[in-house]
Amino acid sequence: MAFTKKIGIAAAALLGAVAFSNLTLRAQEGGAHESPNPTRQTWSFSGPFGTFDRAQLQRGFKVYKEVCSNCHELHIPIRTLGQPGGPGFTEDQVKTLAATYTVHDGPNLQGEMFDRPGRPADFFPAPFPNPEAAAASLGAAPPDMSLLAKSIKFERGFPAFVFDALPIPGGMYQEVGPDLIYAILNGYTKEDDPNWNLYFPGHKIAMGKPLAAGQVDYTDGTPTTLEQYSKDVAAFLYWAAEPSLEQRKRIGARVMIFLLVLAGLLYFTKKKIWADVAH
Amino acid sequence: MHGHSTFEPKNGVVKWLEARLPILSFMHGSFVAYPTPKNLNYWWTFGAILSFMLIAQIVTGVVLTMHYTPESTLAFGSVEKIMRDVNWGWMLRYAHSNGASMFFFAVYIHIFRGIYYGSYKAPREVLWILGVIIFLLMMATGFMGYVLPWGQMSFWGATVITNLFSAIPFVGDEITVWLWGGYSVDNPTLNRFFALHYLLPFIIVAVVGLHVWALHVCGQNNPDGVEIKDIAKDTVPFTPHATMKDSLGIVFFLLLYCWFIFYVPNYLGDADNYIPANPMKTPPHIVPEWYFLPFYAILRSIPDKLMGVIAMFAAIAVLAFLPWLDTSKVRSAKYRPIYKIFFWIFVVCAVGLGYLGAMPPEGGFVLASRILAVAYFAFFLIVLPLLGLFEKTKPVPASIADAVLAKHGSASSVAASAASAPQTKG
Numbered sequence: 161m162a163f164t165k166k167i168g169i170a171a172a173a174l175l176g177a178v179a180f181s182n183l184t185l186r187a188q189e190g191g192a193h194e195s196p197n198p199t200r201q202t203w204s205f206s207g208p209f210g211t212f213d214r215a216q217l218q219r220g221f222k223v224y225k226e227v228c229s230n231c232h233e234l235h236i237p238i239r240t241l242g243q244p245g246g247p248g249f250t251e252d253q254v255k256t257l258a259a260t261y262t263v264h265d266g267p268n269l270q271g272e273m274f275d276r277p278g279r280p281a282d283f284f285p286a287p288f289p290n291p292e293a294a295a296a297s298l299g300a301a302p303p304d305m306s307l308l309a310k311s312i313k314f315e316r317g318f319p320a321f322v323f324d325a326l327p328i329p330g331g332m333y334q335e336v337g338p339d340l341i342y343a344i345l346n347g348y349t350k351e352d353d354p355n356w357n358l359y360f361p362g363h364k365i366a367m368g369k370p371l372a373a374g375q376v377d378y379t380d381g382t383p384t385t386l387e388q389y390s391k392d393v394a395a396f397l398y399w400a401a402e403p404s405l406e407q408r409k410r411i412g413a414r415v416m417i418f419l420l421v422l423a424g425l426l427y428f429t430k431k432k433i434w435a436d437v438a439h
Numbered sequence: 440m441h442g443h444s445t446f447e448p449k450n451g452v453v454k455w456l457e458a459r460l461p462i463l464s465f466m467h468g469s470f471v472a473y474p475t476p477k478n479l480n481y482w483w484t485f486g487a488i489l490s491f492m493l494i495a496q497i498v499t500g501v502v503l504t505m506h507y508t509p510e511s512t513l514a515f516g517s518v519e520k521i522m523r524d525v526n527w528g529w530m531l532r533y534a535h536s537n538g539a540s541m542f543f544f545a546v547y548i549h550i551f552r553g554i555y556y557g558s559y560k561a562p563r564e565v566l567w568i569l570g571v572i573i574f575l576l577m578m579a580t581g582f583m584g585y586v587l588p589w590g591q592m593s594f595w596g597a598t599v600i601t602n603l604f605s606a607i608p609f610v611g612d613e614i615t616v617w618l619w620g621g622y623s624v625d626n627p628t629l630n631r632f633f634a635l636h637y638l639l640p641f642i643i644v645a646v647v648g649l650h651v652w653a654l655h656v657c658g659q660n661n662p663d664g665v666e667i668k669d670i671a672k673d674t675v676p677f678t679p680h681a682t683m684k685d686s687l688g689i690v691f692f693l694l695l696y697c698w699f700i701f702y703v704p705n706y707l708g709d710a711d712n713y714i715p716a717n718p719m720k721t722p723p724h725i726v727p728e729w730y731f732l733p734f735y736a737i738l739r740s741i742p743d744k745l746m747g748v749i750a751m752f753a754a755i756a757v758l759a760f761l762p763w764l765d766t767s768k769v770r771s772a773k774y775r776p777i778y779k780i781f782f783w784i785f786v787v788c789a790v791g792l793g794y795l796g797a798m799p800p801e802g803g804f805v806l807a808s809r810i811l812a813v814a815y816f817a818f819f820l821i822v823l824p825l826l827g828l829f830e831k832t833k834p835v836p837a838s839i840a841d842a843v844l845a846k847h848g849s850a851s852s853v854a855a856s857a858a859s860a861p862q863t864k865g
Contacts, residue, residue, distance in 0.1 A: 208702055236523070240523070303714070306519070307519070307713040307714070310705060310710060310713045311710050311711065311712075311713035311714045312710060313710035313711075318794065324703075324706065325699075325703050325706045327698065327702070332702060332703060334702075334703055334705065334706070336710070337710070361723075401713070403523060404522070404523075404529040407529075408529060408530070408533075408701055408704070409701065409702070411530070411701065412697065412700070412701025412702055415697050415701060416694065416697060416698070416701075419690055419693055419694050419697060420694070422690050423687065423690045423691060423694065426683065426686050426687040426690055427687055429683055430683040430684055430686075430687050433679050433680060433683050434680060434683075434684075437477055437675055437680065438477070438843045438844075438846075438847045439477045439478055439479075439675075439843060
């Protein structure tokens with residue numbers, strides 16, 4: 161088996177070389193990689209049975225409406241605020257809320273465009289007529305927020321990214337987006353520079369510090385701190401990006417139970433069929 | 440091997456049909472009476488799993504098409520409409536996007552299984568080459584499907600991959616413009632990718648038909664790599680034995696698939712693809728889908744663009760020559776101790792290349808990609824041809840029945856062969 165041994169040594173050497181080159185790279189990368197990774201927050205909607213906290217979504221919506229919506233579009237229909245698995249506003253609340261928006265509509269039968277009060281089927285109006293207007297006014301066009309919580313990420317690295325997929329404690333990590341939103345909203349750590357952010361790639365963020373403690377009134381006695389605002393609005397944005405989350409996890413549990421039972425039945429059937437065949 | 444059919448129609452209508460189109464006896468011969476080696480393990484259920492995935496992709500894909508708009512200013516929005524407003528749209532879309540990943544995951548296991556047990560060796564060369572063609576068609580389909588949501592990674596992935604054709608000497612730029620239908624990736628590109636993404640799966644169905652036909656001519660390989668000698672002793676009828684085992688394999692695979700659909704649906708996708716395509720803004724890292732990463736790593740490991748492209752396509756094409764590159768007379772790695780070690784090194788290299796394909800092409804990652812790319816080709820071009828000449832293999836059992844006998848002892852085997860239906864070799 162001398163030949164086998166030689167192959168073993170060669171294989172070990174090969175893997176060693178790869179591992180070494182990776183380590184060298186990590187050392188190099190250590191210097192350039194300045195932004196710390198956001199810490200993982202506890203979310204009511206994480207895990208296989210997670211659901212949204214209705215009160216939190218309603219508070220998050222308030223923060224969005226009073227602060228974010230001044231610059232950011234949220235391209236989802238207003239009616240979704242009342243649909244199951246969401247913030248849980250009643251039909252009347254949604255109607256009343258929609259009516260507070262002015263929607264540019266038309267043309268009417270006279271061929272003219274006109275303004276009218278919003279209806280639940282309307283999308284939340286954009287704060288700027290187009291991204292160019294937003295960029296001209298703010299320096300950079302703020303992204304639409306409807307998918308923001310799913311469209312941002314940070315690298316988890318090896319081996320963490322493997323565990324993130326698995327049904328193990330500490331695994332099933334799907335909340336990278338809201339964690340990053342929370343981190344960025346809390347990452348304006350330089351008093352003298354409102355555009356410096358600890359967690360934003362490159363640290364220069366066009367959006368000046370948007371939120372401060374006490375800025376939005378909460379009527380349910382929840383503390384009006386920056387941490388609380390960030391958490392609530394991040395949860396709201398995750399719902400906006402993934403409104404089917406609750407239904408998905410609920411159906412998922414049934415599907416998994418069904419498949420497990422079916423697998424059990426098939427296993428014993430298969431065992432019986434093969435019982436008298438040596439294989 | 441549908442000649443094995445014991446199908447005898449009794450019903451008048453069936454008799455009438457049989458006289459005109461013997462499709463029922465053909466199905467019976469292919470999927471009921473078809474003799475299956477009794478020593479197959481669960482790695483052999485991936486053929487059935489892949490058939491299931493192909494059908495699942497076509498069914499979910501056809502329904503998604505009913506709601507999707509292949510136009511560059513509307514595509515992204517139409518996918519979001521599917522996710523938010525179409526009943527069960529989120530489930531169809533997640534099933535389809537994760538289904539692509541599961542399809543590739545299963546096909547990689549299927550390919551590795553073939554390599555481990557020498558399933559490509561005579562007389563199964565054509566069967567194997569048809570498999571390589573299916574793999575290529577899958578890659579084209581997967582790539583074009585990823586472009587359809589028209590997100591940032593769709594657009595830039597399409598730009599990077601189509602640009603590879605510009606490396607072709609003299610006519611590269613003309614070919615690229617022809618592929619795009621314009622001077623950059625744009626609406627015409629999206630339109631034709633959509634048309635082809637709808638067409639190719641049906642071509643895959645046709646080639647799968649040939650693949651299964653070739654399989655049924657040669658019969659299945661098996662973990663011991665010896666041909667069927669005696670149908671009564673070596674095989675069991677496909678139904679119920681293989682059907683039931685395959686069903687169990689599919690259900691286990693579904694557990695994995697559904698975990699992804701319902702619990703981590705965006706894990707395998709890139710977050711950037713939830714940003715609408717913007718030709719003016721390049722993402723910091725353009726990364727293809729995970730199933731292309733090993734080949735992407737090989738592409739990037741070579742500094743010259745043309746050579747990189749050639750190496751990438753060669754990495755796939757080399758698979759087609761496997762039946763002639765492997766010079767060993769013994770099929771299964773079970774009886775090839777040294778080949779077995781090299782096989783696992785090869786698996787580690789392939790997975791390693793996949794990891795490196797996702798990393799930025801700088802520093803040690805480039806060096807590592809080069810080492811592993813050389814190792815990848817060395818497996819096919821150096822190890823396999825030489826190993827067959829020098830390797831001392833273990834004694835191969837005379838038949839499948841003998842192999843099973845060696846595993847279990849004689850008593851149960853005799854009972855088993857007595858119990859299975861007597862049938863002469865056809």
